[in-house]
Amino acid sequence: MKRYSAFAIAREALRHHSGWDRAWASPEPKKKYDAIIIGAGGHGLATAYYLGKNHGIRNVAILEKGWLGGGNTGRNTTIIRSNYLQDPSAAIYEKSRSLYEDLSQDLNYNVMFSPRGVMMLAQTQHEIRGYKRTAHANALQGVATEFIGPEKVKELCPIINIDGPRYPVLGALWQPRGGTARHDAVAWGYARACSDMGMHVIQKCEVTGIRRDGGKVVGVDTTRGAIDCDKLGIVVAGHSGVLADMAGFRLPVESLCLQALVSEPIKPCMDVVVMANTVHGYMSQSDKGEMVIGGGTDGFNNYTQRGSFHHIEETVRALIETFPMISRLKMLRQWGGIVDMTGDRSPILSKTPVEGIFLNCGWGTGGFKAIPGSGWGFAELMATGHSALCAEFSLDRFRAGRFIDESVAAGVAH
Amino acid sequence: MLILQCPCCGVMADETELAAGGEAHLKRFGPGSSDDDFESYLFNRVNPKGVHFERWRHAYGCGKWFHAARCTATLEVFGTYSAQVTEPPQEIRDKISARRPGWRWREFG
């Protein structure tokens, strides 16, 4: 496969770029694979990538019912941070964040990871206490964060109204190495790398059934025929319940619609990512210049990828209060994605009641930032049967009441 | 933006007047119940892509809870009904069978 570089571009420019090959192949499914991953989103592709890279398992197919990266990978607000409170979360999100640091070089694909810094505003005494608690936890978890005062907030993000009449900014939890990346590029980069390892990324191939022999998985039925496998990874954010139903078990998961929107592009005015949880809204500026805004989640089960507008209203009015200048910007586009929410709002990375089937789901509203770490840990779990990164996220924690609840510190889930 | 008729006060309620309450017809398991039963009562959900039975509260209205039968794939509403029942009433079932031929019924409670 042709390596990407400025020189390659210059060389191709001379012949009108006629020499570029496909970023990923488009093969016909084989009869059998060592492992099948259902879902060619970021998490599924990353899992396949690390199965090959870290564990030498390359006879792998990634099945995608639509087009790769077309689910939540291509619909999120691209925020990357690891300033989580609970140890298991901090571990996997920080692993993920650190992998993002080198991902472009590792994949030879510019995923545009930009550690521009993420701040979570504290606008009540309760939030101050919560974020100070998180800062203390992060220090012991090896996550670099600090609690900063309002002046520093203003200095890092001049467009914030820190003495807003209703909720003055009292400080913030600041993670300088958090940031954003180009969401599509993450999926495309992994897909290209998987394809390069000889793995099969098979798009427009919907799984219609899961075949078991007694308590063990033996393969899947798809719209492109039956395919056998020894191991099966289900990585289908939003549709996990549907797949689990095929495999014959229920999940502690509900599928809800999460919304986001972007403004028209403007010249750079905001170099950091800001999350304001008291008023429920977060915002960053993309390289194109659009203000990227995350909205709320509907309270009811929904598979339509169409959300309810009042959540957009609530988010926008909150952000106008925090960033008065956006009042005269315009909303260019809004969209929704289906996220799966678990009983404790933390993900599930786990073996399942069916031998050979592994489950990666429940990332709720926070999946994008976790892609490399999730892939790394989940691949380890699938390959070896154990992963320290995944251990605490097992399916049986609900029965034991062993929650990983991120909402406790300052009511911030993800 | 859903609009549901509250069976308690008859109002066609805007989604902003309602509060969603999750899956309906869950059977409560208390002390003495098995780990399995208690886990599925608290956490495991049908979460279907299709016909769904759910709880709503007319929060900015009469304050009453009620049930709705709704398709999560199209948002079609088959009907709303009393919260004081342990499974969907017959007329709701009939409506669903008519609108979704071949719909696979499950046990309730």
Next chain:
Amino acid sequence: MSDPVSALNRAAFTGIAQIAETGLQGMITLRGDLASAVVIKAATAAAGTDMPARGEAKIKGEHGLCWMSPDEVLVLCPHAEVAMTIAAMEQVLAGEHALVVNVSDARAVFRVSGPLAREVLSKLAPVDLAPQAFRPGMMRRTKLAQVPAAFWMEDDRTFRIVCFRSVAQYVFDLLKVSAQEGSEVGVF
């Protein structure tokens, strides 16, 4: 004895409609089986009006009955008569499973009047307030912008709005914004 004061002490504003806090109104929550003869007797005797059907408000001056939910009516009476009225109601209800409680001071009441009153409210409530859809005699519990509220019409151009006392200032400010000069809509 210090005089009781309402939340905004009868504040008023005039824009495309007239807004006024109307001062203290006696309000008694009655919860019970609304089909029970005893409950009906207690309610109608206290208010001097008929029992309201679902979604109705039967108002006579400072007296009235508002249908709140299948097991709740709101009894209106002059603020000074609340204690007396409650005592009378409890007598009638003796032995009946019912709840009678004074909520007069937990509420604030506004009047929005004028030909554009329907428009002022339509800016805040997700309710069809066209004349053919909402008329005097009807009762609606809903939300005004971000807080719960209930209202009925005294006549075709006058609303009575009830909200919680703690948000009286918010609701008054909302109504002022909605009635600001130059914001006529012209649909009703």
Next chain:
Amino acid sequence: MSTRLTGFGRLIDRSKPLRFTFDGKWMRGHPGDTLASALLANDQMLVGRSFKYHRPRGIVASGAEEPNALVNLGKGGRFEPNQRATTTELFEGLRAESQNRWPSLDFDIGSVNTYLARFLPAGFYYKMFIHPRPFWKHVYEPFIRQSAGLGRAPKDRDGDTYEHFHTHADVLVIGGGVAGLQAAKAAADTGARVFVLEQTAHWGGRAPVDARDEDRIAGQGAADWVAATVAELEAMPNVTLRLRCMGAGVYDHGYVLAYERLRDHAPDATGPRHRLWRIRAKQIISATGAIERPLSFAGNDIPGVMLASAVRDYVVNYAVSPGDRTVIATNNDDAYLTAIVLKKAGLDVPRIVDARAQGGGALMEAAKALGIRVDTGRAIAKVKGGKRVTKVQICAQAGEGGVLDEIACDAVAMSGGWSPVVHLWSHCGGKLFWDDAQAMFRPDAAHPPTGADGQGFVTCAGAASGALDMAHVLEDAHAAGLAAGKAAGGKAKRTKAPETTARADAPIEPVWLMPQGAKVELRTKTWLDFQNDVKVSDVQLAAQEGFESVEHAKRYTTLGMATDQGKLSNINGLAILSDALGQPIPQTGTTTFRPPYTPISMGAIGGEARGVVFQPIRRTPIHGWHEAHGADWEPVGQWRRPYAFPRKGESVHDAVMREVKNTREALGLLDASTLGKLIVKGPDAGKFLDMLYTNMMSTLPVGKCRYGLMCTENGFLTDDGVVARIDEDTFLCHTTTGGADRIHAHMEEWLQTEWWDWKVYVANVTEQFAQVAVVGPNARKVLEKLGGMDVRAEALPFMAWADGRIGDFDARVYRISFSGELSYEIAVRASQGLAFWEALMEAGAEFGAMPYGTEALHIMRAEKGFIMIGDETDGTVIPQDLGLDWAISKKKADYIGKRGQERAHMTDPGRWKLVGLETVDGSVLPDGAYAVGEGLNANGQRVTIGRVTSTYFSPTLGRGIAMGLVKHGPDRMGEVIDFPGTDGKTYRAKIVDPVFHDKEGAKQNV
């Protein structure tokens, strides 16, 4: 050049001049002009720079589809970037400024990109800037960010106001053209309640411009018919018409957002600037017309190349000629109208280039008759020019672009056919089908978006549904209106569509590339997306690299992702992609249409919710007094509670210390009105509370109080408070401030959905009462001075309550204490709350009465080791963790949370438990600090064994005190553990009993 003509101009009022500026230069226009038409009238064709290559950009269109003419508008609190000149009505003093150029529009440094274009193909940034790692964030990205973006960021606070409006319609017609008006008429005749929305300031849509001389609607000319029909509709009581109101989005269950621009054309008028309509419609008719497509030929992005329909609009509507010599390029008959109009306006049309071998129908003959030369089977090989078209080269459409002829001109009018505006149809899931004959995607009536009843609720009418000539438009619209009216419950009337004249047009011939076999040198100069600089070669590259899904190709090339959302580029790009993949267009499919149709202001979305009404602030009856006495506020939910009452020159911290000392030594008053108060009444009330609370409430004697804990079904502690038994079947439950509404809802939920046969009623009386905590050694003295009921210990012992009078006030007095001091919590009617507070302050003056805030409250409860919901609890803590086993009934078979607390993890002896913490040096432990154990966990993180839940400086003890949860804590009294701070220091603290002050509780029980 482009100029103002003497003839035409149906929309402008020549009698009145208007002055405006563009890039600081004064220009003139007329009322009725758009900014775009006025700019053209002043020969300002160059209006901006493209996104990527900073190429010169001119006005292409005349409406919402315009991709290029975006300006910074206004100044200060009225400044707004990215305003579309074609939809901006001109007003006196308007200030516009071009965007995305530096230092000037004419000379833009960024335009070097255009020379690097071949090095910057689609997706180039995914392939480069990879090494060295730090360069992306610090070198490449900042450069890219600077050159990207369009308008300037606003700086000032918005000077305007906005509002929402809710309304309900039987039939909502979106689009006020001929189709919309006819559909509205038909629907209104059924008696339905009809709304008609038109995004521009004029009714009639394209008809007044595009109607042919011979066209007659019901015997009238198009413009007359429009005027007459509007008048008719205005006269109908069941019809509402709105101009400048755009259907922005269609959502589920018939919910529509409409965006009304009330003051954009008259910024100085009073009233809101925008109004966002939230409409619930039973039926929606999308009569949104169609948008003309550009043709793809080399140099089609050079200023002066415009849509043929737009050229027509500027001449007929605004009396503006885009150019003196205009070459027409087309693949259908409509462009001939433009030629004819230009000719009539006395302008030169040197050539009509028709890609169709056979050329057009009747219109072609008409054009020829006017002496215009028509070349059929021909194409534009290339447009020459820099900031303005100078000439075009002609070639055979069938060939590869060999130049046959060259024509000097200063404008090119192109028409590639029409695309129905199906956005609103598609927002909620309406499907499309490809119509080969008309070369367009049309709404598939068999698969409409469906509503709550599962039936379709949107219909497209007229051009929006693919009907292009007048006769079809009217029939289609009439049928749509009738059907919608009926579906919405109207009465069917036997009405007919008005008569109109038939046409003899030649069919369109799809042309996706000009010439058909254009070589790569041409394709790299052939634009699809003018704003985002996406060229034919870019889409072909995407296909070549495997970005075969239309969504991939869109995201890889950014085609259609500009502020016009691909209104001009999507279909052309789709066709190029399909061709590159060797598959028919329908197989490629379209991208998803997302709201809004065109961008809408954030201000409008936020509506009235700004400033004082951004969010409700809940006020207690005593709120005003606190404000007047300098309270330092703390938001608690939507309430604001005084955190402390600092005096002049006193720091908040000092004020808190003073308040604690004064309360412990003399008399403190706390406004406790925000505490939740719930009445629970009925024969089953006791049984119900026994399920709700962990402890036994049914045994509470009348007249007594008991502290209780509430858990969630998961076992976690969720609220606490004092319960008072009022009579045999009535209880009053106090909740936390945040808990009032939550716990009320919690109670109703269980009563309505689980135990609906239990006889219990609940009422929330929180706001009926003002509640004041009278606390401190002098508490009884002040009450006795006010006189009234007997408040002596004998009459009113600790944990009892009584009704009576205090001074002039009816009061209910609770002997409860959250501070450990002698304390009375007194509830009076809210309407007398302020008077009562003032009476206490006055009478208490001699006893040292002072108000205290929430922080003093917190410190005093911590000194006593009382837990605080939200501090000691965080949603994962069970009462057993907090040593509250005494408040958990062992006798009860069940309570909410009991089963959850039996789960393995909840009974784990290793759970962290509540203890007191004392720093060895008396300092204050940092908030939220964790205690560390030995070594690292499996993920290399420090092992933790506990954490601080509350920490304060105690003025009473003169040292730092804290509470925390520690592994095996209660068994480790006296042990010293380490709390690493974020300041680099390690804090050492001794594990002690959590009750620091008055362990025996002597002070509160006097």
